[in-house]
Amino acid sequence: MAEPIQSPDTPSREFFIQGITSDGRQFxxxxxxxxxxxVMACFRPEGSGGRNAHLQYSPYVRPVLLNGVRSVVVNEDLRQIEPLAYHFVVNFAKDNDLQILQGCLLPEAETPKSP
Structure with a gap:
């Protein structure tokens, strides 16, 4: 089984590519x-592929909806695994004048159940 890239206690280093151009238009x-x-689905941790891997997004590049804006979360670990793939994603954002934000997705906090 593949070793995790980082421990669960370490926050992921990620950035977001938002579907908004620098002048505010929707991409x-x-x-x-x-x-x-x-396109990036084939880049995944070793051993996590499986039979239907081609039907799943890569854990390093995944789509999300942030405040109603289509976005892509890119994990910085992709740079170590496959530098060309990382540069492809970054250059896609730059070439299309998309906004890039640093950050990481945190798991949603559980709401306490009332007694």
Whole structure:
């Protein structure tokens, strides 16, 4: 079984590519995030592929909806695993004038159950 890249206590180093250009326009086509993540689906931790791996997004590049804006979360670990893939994603954002934000997704806090 593959070793995890980082411990669960270590926050992921990630950045977000938002589907908004620097002048505030929505990026088209509307499914750009899913298309980009589909291209990057083959980049995954060793041993995590499995029979239907081609049907899943890579854990390093995945689509999300942030405040109603289609976005892509890119894990910085992709740079160590496959530098060319990492540069492809970054250059895609730059070439299309998309906004890039540093950050990481945190798991949602559980709401306490009332007694």
């Amino acid at each position: 088209r086509p509307s499914d750009w995030a899913e298309r980009l993540c589909g």
